[in-house]
């Protein structure tokens with residue numbers, strides 16, 4: 001048995017009814033606060049940044065060190081196995097010389113951004129960040145770099161707890 005509705009009960013409102021105030025209305029600005037979980041791997045990664053450390057996950061099957069850490073290996077289709085710290089030194093994988101800031105405004109002095117593959121992680125595993133302590137003419141792919149950390153009390157559990165990556169000095173590791 002099916003019930004058919006041929007006519008909706010009530011009175012249909014038009015836009016004009018709203019504009020002319022024929023309907024009771026209220027306006028408010030909600031003070032909404034949001035919180036969400038970054039997930040197991042990313043939460044630990046952010047927490048460790050606050051301590052000035054970079055953490056990765058290992059996969060026993062393909063013997064890779066995944067960074068940033070992930071709880072699942074996309075090569076083996078299985079959960080990763082353990083946490084491991086990697087170093088805060090690495091190699092510039094790619095870079096851009098940008099004359100636009102983060103708000104897409106034109107800037108006279110370029111910012112240098114790109115991907116660093118980090119020592120201790122598997123090849124091509126890295127993070128995107130700023131480069132400093134070098135000019136646009138000096139930066140090159142393959143350059144050895146080291147993280148410059150914010151002072152501990154200013155760290156917030158963010159990738160910006162690292163100010164950027166600067167050239168690794170002679171004999172420095």
Ligand SMILES: [Zn+2]
Nearest residue numbers: 059062073076
């Ligand atoms: Zn794997």
